Amino acid sequence: MKSAVDRLTPLGVMVLALLREDDMHPYEMIRLMRHRHDDRIVSVTNGTMYHTVARLEKSGLLAEVGVDRDGNRPERTTYTLTDAGHEVVQDWVRRELPLLDRHVEFRVALAEAHNLPREDVVALLSTRREHLARARDELADGIAHARESKTGPASVIEQYLIEIDRERALLAADHDWLADLLERLAHPDFVWGSHEKTDRYLAQREAARS
Structure with a gap:
């Protein structure tokens, strides 16, 4: 039987990594990934995103925290990361970083390495x-x-x-x-891990929500 790490796709890892930043709805995730050009690494479409989110929720790696409606727009369900989701991102990145011949997985692991x-x-x-x-x-x-x-x-x-x-x-x-x-x-000036959310980051998030 496959473990949660084995079942995780590269897009699934990137979705969970986004939720490490904050709670989001899938549309915001899509906009944010495209704004950051993460679609260079994995294919991001409405269909693949919503399918991936549904699978992650079924696996207990993320959970629904609210449903919003803005004007005439469709309802948007916001998700949060579970404790299991936090752990599986780190486990997946740890597994993939040293491996050769898994090119897409390595690119995603490298992009999300700052979570370790x-x-x-x-x-x-x-x-x-x-x-x-x-x-x-x-x-x-x-x-x-x-x-x-x-x-x-x-x-x-x-x-x-x-x-x-x-x-x-x-x-x-x-x-x-x-x-x-x-x-x-190895140099201490190389910024690593979580850091203060800059004005640029906040503006990027606001643009992705709209």
């Missing part, structure tokens, strides 16, 4: 960096061996190495970027 303590994120991303280095080196060794084997069953002509060489380069770039991020995260 800084030291946890540093540890998880350090593990990911080790995995990247190992995968990069294994590919590099394999390519070098293929290029050195001019004859026999191990020989490979260059045209068949193009894709794997690209993968090695991407792993190397990802590793170097992550090493730089870890240095920045």
